[in-house]
Structure formats: structure tokens, C-alpha cells
Amino acid sequence: MYRDKRIRIIVGHYGSGKTEFSVNYALKIAEQGKKVALVDLDIVNLYFRSREKEKVLEKSNVKVISSSIKASAVDIPAISAEAYAPLQNEKYDTILDIGGDPVGARVLGRYNDILKEGSYDMFYVLNANRPETNTLDKAIGYLxxxxxxxxxxVTGIINNTHMLKSTTVDDVLKGQKLAKELSQKLEIPIKYIVALESVAEKLPNNLEGEIFPINLYMREDWML
Structure with missing residues (x-):
């Protein structure tokens, strides 16, 4: 985490778990005493958006920026002009949570004047249990x-292969195999291996990438 660029862009397929990673990532950076902004730029999907956890995040001193329409259940693609502030202010460590697939990624064009090559990291979240990204060719196609x-x-790959609360070590290792193939083919490093804390502690310590334990903030207790 210490070697990542100040601006981190999180992308991936629907259901890859990119928003869950974004929330956990923001909280971990904030634990280091840094000023953190999490910008919800998902204008495609109404559900499981990082802005839903605004109270949890802001309690940990993470500034949340999302729609200019302050209503969590309103499906309006309105992005607040506030998003520019943490991108331009170098005092902030900034995370951009982008909508799934190429459609969601188009929103980044709005910030081309700021997001110059070398000024950001863009992490591709890979879930090898998703049928749309479960082979090398499919994963490359989406990337x-x-x-x-x-x-x-894309500057880094995140192996976030999971089955929600039913995730096993075998699931993560299955994803790691695909992530490694993708990394070697495209010459993009594996940055993180994401897993629930109970699973992360059982993973081998010689895997490529940093093991990144998470909590499930985006899944309510009653959800599977």
C-alpha cells in the first residue's frame, strides 16, 4: 500500500467485488493517519455502491464523495463537482470507485486533464468465479x-476471487492461478490477494502480491 500512487482507480467487472475492496482499502489507508477521499464514480449500477457506507467511512475519517443528488436510492447519473478537489489536492490519498465494465469506465474521460500517465494507479479487480472473467481470454478482453x-x-491486478461468505482457500488459489497467467501475459504485476480475514490467515505466504484481509462491509448480516 505504501508504494501505490496517491490516486488509485479501482475497475473491474460487475460482481468482481471492486466496491468492497475500495471501502476496505480506504479504511486501511485511513488507519495510517492519512487524509483519504473515496470518490464513488459508479453511475451505472444503483446497488452496492460505496456511498451506502458513508457513515462507516466518515466515522473513520474517510471523506466520501458521490452523486450531487443526495438520495441513496435515486438512479441518476449525477457526479458531484467535489470529485475534483481530492484529485487536485495532494494532501489526499484518493480512491476512485468506478462502475463495472467499459460503460462505467468512460466516466474517467471527464478527468483526463488531471489523470496523466504516471500520476495514478489503476487496479483491475479479477474474480475468477465470475463466468465473464473465468478464463484468460475473457479476463484480457474485459481489461x-x-x-x-x-x-x-491498468497498472496492477487484484485477485479478488470469492464466493462471498462461502469463500475458501481453494477459491483464492484458483483466482491466483488465473491472475498469474494474466500478469505474465500482459506484464502487469499482481498487487493484492484479497480474502476474508478468516481465509487470508490460511493462505500460503509465498504468493505473488500482498495478502489483503478484508471485512464484508457491503453485505448486510442477513445477506448470504
């Missing part, structure tokens, strides 16, 4: 499409 739509280059 290339997101890069094309956003006009930004």
Missing part, C-alpha cells in the same frame, strides 16, 4: 475494453 473506454492503463 482491454476497460482500458479502451477509459483511455487509462
Amino acid at each position: 482491454n475494453a476497460i482500458e479502451g473506454a477509459s483511455r487509462k492503463k
